[in-house]
Amino acid sequence: MKTEHELDALIAGLSSELKPSRDLWPELELRLIPAEIKNEEPVPLRPNKWLSVPFAGAYVASAASVLFAVTLFWQPAALQPSAPVQAGLFNPQQVDAQTAIVYSYEQAKAEQLASMKVVDPVYADWQQQLAQWQQAIGQVQLALKYNPNEAMLLKQLRQLYSQQHNYLQKVVQSGLV
Amino acid sequence: MKQQLILGLALSLFSQLVVAAESVNENLQVAGNEKIYIENMRGEVEIVANSENRFKVSGTLDEKAEGYELDSKNGFTSFKVKMPSLRNYGNWDDQEKEGSRLKIEVPFGTELEFQGVNASVKVSGVQGSTKVTTVNGSVYAEKLQKFIQLETVNGEITSVNNNGRITLNTVNGEIEDTGSEGRLSIDAVNGSIETKSSASEVSVSVVNGEADLELTNVQQLNMSSVNGSLDAEVKGSLTPRIEASTVSGNAKLKLEKAISAKFNLVANAGGSIKNELTSQKAEKAKYGPRSSLEFSTGKGEGSVEMNTVSGSMKLETH
Numbered sequence: 001m002k003t004e005h006e007l008d009a010l011i012a013g014l015s016s017e018l019k020p021s022r023d024l025w026p027e028l029e030l031r032l033i034p035a036e037i038k039n040e041e042p043v044p045l046r047p048n049k050w051l052s053v054p055f056a057g058a059y060v061a062s063a064a065s066v067l068f069a070v071t072l073f074w075q076p077a078a079l080q081p082s083a084p085v086q087a088g089l090f091n092p093q094q095v096d097a098q099t100a101i102v103y104s105y106e107q108a109k110a111e112q113l114a115s116m117k118v119v120d121p122v123y124a125d126w127q128q129q130l131a132q133w134q135q136a137i138g139q140v141q142l143a144l145k146y147n148p149n150e151a152m153l154l155k156q157l158r159q160l161y162s163q164q165h166n167y168l169q170k171v172v173q174s175g176l177v
Numbered sequence: 178m179k180q181q182l183i184l185g186l187a188l189s190l191f192s193q194l195v196v197a198a199e200s201v202n203e204n205l206q207v208a209g210n211e212k213i214y215i216e217n218m219r220g221e222v223e224i225v226a227n228s229e230n231r232f233k234v235s236g237t238l239d240e241k242a243e244g245y246e247l248d249s250k251n252g253f254t255s256f257k258v259k260m261p262s263l264r265n266y267g268n269w270d271d272q273e274k275e276g277s278r279l280k281i282e283v284p285f286g287t288e289l290e291f292q293g294v295n296a297s298v299k300v301s302g303v304q305g306s307t308k309v310t311t312v313n314g315s316v317y318a319e320k321l322q323k324f325i326q327l328e329t330v331n332g333e334i335t336s337v338n339n340n341g342r343i344t345l346n347t348v349n350g351e352i353e354d355t356g357s358e359g360r361l362s363i364d365a366v367n368g369s370i371e372t373k374s375s376a377s378e379v380s381v382s383v384v385n386g387e388a389d390l391e392l393t394n395v396q397q398l399n400m401s402s403v404n405g406s407l408d409a410e411v412k413g414s415l416t417p418r419i420e421a422s423t424v425s426g427n428a429k430l431k432l433e434k435a436i437s438a439k440f441n442l443v444a445n446a447g448g449s450i451k452n453e454l455t456s457q458k459a460e461k462a463k464y465g466p467r468s469s470l471e472f473s474t475g476k477g478e479g480s481v482e483m484n485t486v487s488g489s490m491k492l493e494t495h
Contacts, residue, residue, distance in 0.1 A: 152484035
């Protein structure tokens with residue numbers, strides 16, 4: 001309790017305004033998405049003051065998923081042990097639930113994207129659809145930052161990934177027929 | 178010479194028209210629980226169950242069809258309209274004008290599977306199991322039993338008085354279900370969902386569309402949405418197990434006043450919670466954007482869990 005009171009006292013003592021030590025505009029300007037890319041965005045999710053994640057296109061998601069898988073497996077040659085590297089170094093049971101979910105589905109997604117050759121025209125907007133799920137996943141992940149082990153959020157995260165996976169499976173199969 | 182050419186062209190066109198008008202009329206004895214596979218890429222197909230142990234198919238084939246294949250032995254029957262290898266089966270708008278027009282009769286106990294692309298299907302009375310898959314086309318299914326799986330990409334699914342393990346799935350179409358019983362699972366990506374069901378287990382998932390559910394005596398309900406809204410009216414269920422989640426969509430649950438359940442509602446990042454079932458109000462976390470509401474009614478036998486990231490949630494009573 002003492003800690004909480006101390007925290008309250010410290011918060012009360014803080015200034016309600018904080019000015020940045022330097023001009024932040026140039027960096028912000030650089031991060032703004034060009035107008036032509038904005039026009040290609042799918043229907044945006046309802047904006048919320050807590051959730052201001054910039055839109056990430058499906059191609060970014062795809063690239064991120066490959067990067068994620070590569071990052072987990074890649075080790076510089078100098079750091080590699082002399083013994084041969086065993087498959088399955090990444091153990092989902094040794095990481096937190098969120099990382100395990102993200103890892104397994106992103107890896108599966110990377111495999112699906114890699115196996116994609118032709119896409120049936122009925123799934124012409126598949127990238128936008130995927131981006132919508134990715135945006136929703138981003139929102140859940142952001143909420144998980146506030147409540148890291150919230151079971152319902154983790155379940156929601158898994159569900160969103162599962163939906164995206166099933167949809168992507170249909171897209172992939174449409175090109176195989 | 179010119180006249181011969183015109184005559185030749187006319188004959189060629191005539192022969193194509195003859196092909197276009199190719200009709201089919203088959204009638205054969207099959208088992209009462211025959212496993213029947215039907216493949217028709219374009220057009221409209223009506224499949225009805227009969228009390229005879231016969232497989233019948235009549236109507237006209239697709240203009241582009243290269244005949245048909247019918248095989249039947251050892252309890253397996255397969256009917257395929259043979260099509261040239263086409264990458265594209267034409268425009269959806271042309272479906273009204275092109276494709277097969279078939280009426281197919283199968284025994285009641287049939288285990289039926291239908292596959293099409295630009296095909297609309299109407300199927301009724303099959304009591305074995307039914308699986309219908311099409312891409313651009315609507316599916317109408319009535320009085321089916323056991324395992325029922327209806328799937329389309331761009332089309333509407335209408336399910337009437339089906340009973341069993343029912344799975345309805347569309348990407349861009351709408352789904353309308355009435356009078357279903359058993360277990361019901363409905364998924365739509367961009368389309369809307371409407372159901373009036375008496376199924377004991379119901380699972381509904383929508384991404385951008387809306388879901389409007391009227392459920393009677395449901396024991397277990399799972400519903401989820403990303404951006405769309407969920408609106409469920411639950412009648413006659415006093416101890417249900419309900420889970421609902423949205424990302425930024427809204428969820429509304431209308432429950433029996435005498436419900437006995439433990440409630441746990443969480444809005445994780447700026448969402449709102451409104452409770453009109455009891456007097457309890459949601460509490461906002463001291464730090465961060467989370468707000469939550471926990472309470473019990475009656476003996477707390479059932480369970481209601483609702484979760485949103487930034488949408489709103491509401492509990493109501495009849």
